[in-house]
Amino acid sequence: MPAKIAINGYGTIGKRVADAVALQDDMTVVGVAKTKPNFEAKLALQKGYPLYASDRESLAKFQKAGVRAQGTLEDMIKEADLVVDCTPEESGYKPLYEKAGVRAIWQGGEEHSLTNLSFNAAANYTDCLGAHFVRVPSCNTTGLIRTLFPLDAHFGVEKVLAVMVRRAADPGDSKRGPINAIEPELEMPSHHGPDVQSVLPKLNIHTVAVKVSSTLMHLHALSVDLKKAADPAQVLDTWRRFPRITFVAGSEGVKSTAQVMELARDLSRNRADLYEIAVWQDGVHVVDGTHLYYFQAVHQESDVVPENVDAIRAMLELEREGRRSMERTDRSLRIGIA
Numbered sequence: 001m002p003a004k005i006a007i008n009g010y011g012t013i014g015k016r017v018a019d020a021v022a023l024q025d026d027m028t029v030v031g032v033a034k035t036k037p038n039f040e041a042k043l044a045l046q047k048g049y050p051l052y053a054s055d056r057e058s059l060a061k062f063q064k065a066g067v068r069a070q071g072t073l074e075d076m077i078k079e080a081d082l083v084v085d086c087t088p089e090e091s092g093y094k095p096l097y098e099k100a101g102v103r104a105i106w107q108g109g110e111e112h113s114l115t116n117l118s119f120n121a122a123a124n125y126t127d128c129l130g131a132h133f134v135r136v137p138s139c140n141t142t143g144l145i146r147t148l149f150p151l152d153a154h155f156g157v158e159k160v161l162a163v164m165v166r167r168a169a170d171p172g173d174s175k176r177g178p179i180n181a182i183e184p185e186l187e188m189p190s191h192h193g194p195d196v197q198s199v200l201p202k203l204n205i206h207t208v209a210v211k212v213s214s215t216l217m218h219l220h221a222l223s224v225d226l227k228k229a230a231d232p233a234q235v236l237d238t239w240r241r242f243p244r245i246t247f248v249a250g251s252e253g254v255k256s257t258a259q260v261m262e263l264a265r266d267l268s269r270n271r272a273d274l275y276e277i278a279v280w281q282d283g284v285h286v287v288d289g290t291h292l293y294y295f296q297a298v299h300q301e302s303d304v305v306p307e308n309v310d311a312i313r314a315m316l317e318l319e320r321e322g323r324r325s326m327e328r329t330d331r332s333l334r335i336g337i338a
C-alpha cells in the first residue's frame with residue numbers, strides 16, 4: 001500500500017510537492033488543502049487531486065464558487081499518514097497535527113525550533129528516520145548545504161562567507177518588491193548562516209544577503225577556506241559524486257541566471273523546474289591552495305522539492321538508506337537526465 005500523503009497549502013511549493021509525490025511508486029496524494037477556490041484549486045481538481053478547504057469558512061467560499069471540495073483540512077488529515085505543510089510561515093497548524101497524531105513536514109519559512117529537526121537528504125537522512133515532525137530548510141539554505149556538505153566531508157571547511165543575491169519574489173507573485181531597488185539585509189549574519197547550522201552544526205559559516213529586483217533565481221557567491229589544499233578539478237570531481245548539483249559554463253554562453261533558466265526550460269521538465277544547484281564550473285577558483293571561490297544559482301521554486309520527497313521516505317521509513325531514496329526521487333523527477 002503506498003503511503004498516504006496530504007499537502008496543506010497549494011502554492012509555489014505545495015503544488016510542486018504534490019506533483020513530485022504523485023510520481024513516486026511508494027506514496028500517493030490523498031488530498032491538497034487550499035484557502036481559496038482560485039485557478040490553482042481548479043487545476044488541482046483537473047489533475048485528480050482530492051481537494052479540501054482549509055476551514056469551514058473557506059469551504060463555504062468553495063461551495064459558493066462551485067469548486068468541489070471534499071471537506072476541510074481536518075477531514076483531509078484523517079486520511080493521511082503524513083502532511084506536508086506548504087502554507088506561509090507561522091500558519092500555526094502544529095497543534096492540529098498533534099491532535100490528529102499525524103506526522104508533518106514544514107518548509108523553510110518556519111524556524112528550526114518548530115521541529116528541532118531540519119532535513120537535508122545527503123547530510124542527515126538517517127537522523128530523520130521515523131521522525132514525527134521535520135522541517136525542510138529554505139531554498140537558499142538547501143542550496144548552501146548541497147555544495148558545502150561535500151566540501152566539508154572531503155576537504156574539511158575552516159570557514160565560509162556566503163553572499164546571497166536573493167530574488168525579490170517568485171515569478172507568479174506580483175505583490176512583492178523591490179521593483180527598482182537593491183535591498184541589503186542589515187541583520188548580520190543573515191538568517192541563512194544559522195539555518196545551515198541547523199543541519200551542519202559544526203560548520204563555521206557567515207552569510208550576508210541582498211535582495212534584487214529579479215524573480216528567476218537566487219545567486220550565491222561563496223568564499224570557503226578549506227582545511228586540505230585542493231585544485232578546482234578536485235573540487236568539481238567531489239561535487240560530481242554528490243546528487244543534485246549540476247554544472248554550467250560561462251564559456252558555453254551561460255552568463256547569468258537568465259541562461260540557467262533557459263537551459264532548465266530546454267530540459268523540458270515539469271514547469272521547467274531546476275531541482276539541482278547550478279554551479280558555474282569556470283567560476284571555481286582556488287587561491288594559495290585552500291581559498292576556494294565559486295558561484296552557484298538556486299531555483300527557489302523547486303530545489304526543496306526532492307528533499308521533501310526524501311524526508312517523507314525517511315519519516316515513514318519507506319527507505320532506510322538516503323542514497324537509495326535520492327536515486328528513486330531523482331529518477332522520477334529526471335534529475336541528472338539530460
Ligand code: NAD
Pocket residue numbers: 008009010011012013014033034035036054086087088089091107108109110137138139170300301304
Ligand atoms: P505561497 O504563498 O506560494 O503558497 C502558500 C499556499 O498556502 C497558498 O496555496 C495559499 O492559498 C495557502 N495558504 C495561505 N494561508 C494559509 C493558511 N492560513 N492556511 C492554509 N493555507 C494557507 O507560498 P510558498 O512560496 O509556497 O511558501 C510556502 C512555504 O515554503 C513557506 O514556508 C516558504 O518560506 C517556503 N519556501 C518557499 C520558497 C519559494 O521560493 N517560494 C522556497 C523554499 C521554501
